[in-house]
Each structure stands twice: as structure tokens, then as C-alpha cells.
Amino acid sequence: MKISKAKTGLSIFFVLFSFIYAQSYPHPGPVRITGVVVEASSEQPLELVNVIIYDKSHKQVTGTATNETGRFFIAGINPGEYTIEFSFVGFETKVDTLRITMENPVLNLGIIKLEQKPIPIEGVEVTGERPPIEFKIDKKVINVKEHFASQSGTAVDVLQNIPSITVDVQGNVSLRGSTNFRVLIDNRPSILDPSEALQQIPASTIDRIEIITNPSARYDPEGLVGIINVITKKNIQSGINGTGNLNLGLEEKYSGDFLLNYRYKRFRTFFGLDYNNFNFPGTEVENRTTNTQDTTFYSLTQGNSSWLRRFYGFKLGTEYVISPK
Incomplete structure (x- = not known):
């Protein structure tokens, strides 16, 4: 009879411990968060914006990045209070608070606008050259x-x-x-x-x-x-214009090309030819050793090589620009 009471007490303790464990470690919830991140002034979507969710202790829970339309999706968030952060290079970081409940399985944050970050500069000289x-x-x-x-x-x-x-x-x-x-x-x-x-x-x-x-x-x-x-290259001036090049080098390397354009308003016709002759001389040396039982064979080969790349090009075309944009 005492053994039966002990078993009953052990069962109640196990059920109570299981209940406490389930309360302490809840299963991931089905709540999903979505939204669209845009640039504040132009309202153009921003791609690759970092979207990070933190808990109350500012520990990162999860994160993602926006796609090419500026939209992001985050799924599997447990109910609770969180902080969501939006950050992108050259823009002000935006932080909002979230309260996740099971009553709202899909939380749409709508449109999130990021402001460009002003960078104070002084004594800057602007030139027209672009980097390579x-x-x-x-x-x-x-x-x-x-x-x-x-x-x-x-x-x-x-x-x-x-x-x-x-x-x-x-x-x-x-x-x-x-x-x-x-x-x-x-x-x-x-x-x-x-x-x-x-x-x-x-x-x-x-x-x-x-x-x-x-x-x-x-x-x-x-x-x-x-x-x-x-x-x-595009030439927006009306009339006839053209360009030509002639290049000479050592070891039979030479090339030439020209391009002729005629443009009238939005209509353009072009004609061009090019010729390239590139010679690549060299020397080949091959030293081979072959062992067969007690016999060794030595072979030494030397010679000159030459590789030639020669091609012609021809282009003829016409186009009509429907819109300057």
C-alpha cells in the first residue's frame, strides 16, 4: 500500500515538472512580420536593408534583409515585446517597438520610410573624373x-x-x-x-x-x-561624325578601326570596320626522363612558337529613339 502511494506521488511530480518545463520553454509561435522599406523623399523601395529583431535584453532574436521590392518577411516569432531595427548604409537607423500576440498571426508594419543620413563635409573639391x-x-x-x-x-x-x-x-x-x-x-x-x-x-x-x-x-x-x-559611347549631336584609331606594336602587333555616325534628331545610322592582328612569339623547352627497368632515356626538345590572333569586325545599323529616357 505504501508503494502505491509513492508511485502516485511520483506521477503527480512528473506531470507538475512537465507543466513547468512547457511554461518555461514555449514552442515557436506562428506569428509572421512583414513590411516594405522605402526611401523617404522618393519613396523608392530599398533593397538589402538589414531588419533585425531584439528581445528586451537587446539580444538578437532573428533578422533578414529586404528584397528588390523593399519587402521583408520574418516568421516564427514567439509572443512578447520586441524591438525591430532597420539599418542601411547612408541612411538613418530606425528603431520601433513591437508587441506580438497570438491574436494577430500576421503583423503588417506597412511602409517604413528611411531618411538619408547627412554627412558633414568641408573643403571638398569636386572633379569630373570617375574612378576606373x-x-x-x-x-x-x-x-x-x-x-x-x-x-x-x-x-x-x-x-x-x-x-x-x-x-x-x-x-x-x-x-x-x-x-x-x-x-x-x-x-x-x-x-x-x-x-x-x-x-x-x-x-x-x-x-x-x-x-x-x-x-x-x-x-x-x-x-x-x-x-x-x-x-x-553615344553622340547626341546631329550631323555626321566619326572616329578612327590606328595602333602599331612590336612582333607584328597592329590594329585599326573607325566608326562613322549620321544622326538627325532621333534617327541614327552607323557604319564601322575594325581589324586586329596580334602575334605572340615564344620559346618552348621540354625535358623528359623515362626509366624502363635498368635503362634511362633522356629527351630534350627546344623550339620556337608563335600564336597569331587575327580577326575582322564589321558593323552596320540604324536606330530610332522613341523617347530620350
């Missing part, structure tokens, strides 16, 4: 005018010393170690092989090159490691 490479949120921009190769060579020569780009001796271009990328010329896809398209664009006709390593859905990037978008 600009790093933006979704791409790298190479300002070709600031590169020494802009007056000669091709787009391949401009890309040779750019991070994430490699060019072999034959002029083949790789983006992040892969040749599976797309080339756009003035935001239009090229029908040529990517390396061939870049080899046929004279550097003197390029304004800038955009390297997009994480393209959005509008580029249809499935299976691609990135996009190289070549933006050519």
Missing part, C-alpha cells in the same frame, strides 16, 4: 575612359586586369572561372560567342562595361554565372 571601377549593389562598372587600354585594343584588353575576370593567351574570357556567361551590347543580347563578341568591340567605342554576377530575373539568368553588358 565602381562597385554597386548588383554590379561592377568599369569606366573604360579611365583605363590605358581605352585608346587601343578591344573590350578583352580592358577586362584583363578586372577582378573576377580571367583572359587566356588566346583571348578567351572567363567570368568567375566559367565561360558560361552572356554578353549584352547596349542591353541587347549578342548572337556571337561571348569571347568572340568581346574581341570584336574596339575599346575606343566603349563608354563603360557592367559586370553583373548576380543578375535578376529580367535577364533570364538560368544556368549563367553572370552577364557582361558593354555600353557604347
Whole structure:
């Protein structure tokens, strides 16, 4: 009889302990928080804004970042009181308090506006020069005018010393170690092989090159490691104008190109030719040793090598600008 009472007491203690444990460690709740972050003056959506939630002790609970439309989603928040923080480079940090209840499983914070942070400066001299490479949120921009190769060579020569780009001796271009990328010329896809398209664009006709390593859905990037978008120079003056270049070098290296434009109001016609001849001489030395049982064979081969890259380019086109924007 005493043993039965002991078992009953142990069962009651176990149930009581389980109840206290469940109260101390609640399961994650299904509450979801959403909202849209925009720039205060223009009300344009801000991408990659940090959204962090803290508890009462200012310990980080969870966080996320806004997408390209400025929207964010945070799920699995337990009921309670929290602090939510919105921060982005160049903007004032915004902090709000939250009270999460199970009665409202979806908490929509609406539109959150961030103010640009004023940076006090003095004694600044503004010049019109752009940096050789600009790093933006979704791409790298190479300002070709600031590169020494802009007056000669091709787009391949401009890309040779750019991070994430490699060019072999034959002029083949790789983006992040892969040749599976797309080339756009003035935001239009090229029908040529990517390396061939870049080899046929004279550097003197390029304004800038955009390297997009994480393209959005509008580029249809499935299976691609990135996009190289070549933006050519535009001349908005009416009439006939043109440009030409002639380059000479050692070891049979020479190239030339010209581009002729005719523009009348919004109508433009252009015609261009280019020719490139690049010779790459070298020396090859091969020393081979072969062991077969008790016999060793030695072979020494020496010789000269020469690799030639020669190509022609021709362009003819016309365009009509529907809107200046």
C-alpha cells in the first residue's frame, strides 16, 4: 500500500515538472512580420536593408534583409515585446517597438520610410573624373575612359586586369572561372560567342562595361554565372561624325578601326570596320626522363612558337529613339 502511494506521488511530480518545463520553454509561435522599406523623399523601395529583431535584453532574436521590392518577411516569432531595427548604409537607423500576440498571426508594419543620413563635409573639391571601377549593389562598372587600354585594343584588353575576370593567351574570357556567361551590347543580347563578341568591340567605342554576377530575373539568368553588358559611347549631336584609331606594336602587333555616325534628331545610322592582328612569339623547352627497368632515356626538345590572333569586325545599323529616357 505504501508503494502505491509513492508511485502516485511520483506521477503527480512528473506531470507538475512537465507543466513547468512547457511554461518555461514555449514552442515557436506562428506569428509572421512583414513590411516594405522605402526611401523617404522618393519613396523608392530599398533593397538589402538589414531588419533585425531584439528581445528586451537587446539580444538578437532573428533578422533578414529586404528584397528588390523593399519587402521583408520574418516568421516564427514567439509572443512578447520586441524591438525591430532597420539599418542601411547612408541612411538613418530606425528603431520601433513591437508587441506580438497570438491574436494577430500576421503583423503588417506597412511602409517604413528611411531618411538619408547627412554627412558633414568641408573643403571638398569636386572633379569630373570617375574612378576606373565602381562597385554597386548588383554590379561592377568599369569606366573604360579611365583605363590605358581605352585608346587601343578591344573590350578583352580592358577586362584583363578586372577582378573576377580571367583572359587566356588566346583571348578567351572567363567570368568567375566559367565561360558560361552572356554578353549584352547596349542591353541587347549578342548572337556571337561571348569571347568572340568581346574581341570584336574596339575599346575606343566603349563608354563603360557592367559586370553583373548576380543578375535578376529580367535577364533570364538560368544556368549563367553572370552577364557582361558593354555600353557604347553615344553622340547626341546631329550631323555626321566619326572616329578612327590606328595602333602599331612590336612582333607584328597592329590594329585599326573607325566608326562613322549620321544622326538627325532621333534617327541614327552607323557604319564601322575594325581589324586586329596580334602575334605572340615564344620559346618552348621540354625535358623528359623515362626509366624502363635498368635503362634511362633522356629527351630534350627546344623550339620556337608563335600564336597569331587575327580577326575582322564589321558593323552596320540604324536606330530610332522613341523617347530620350
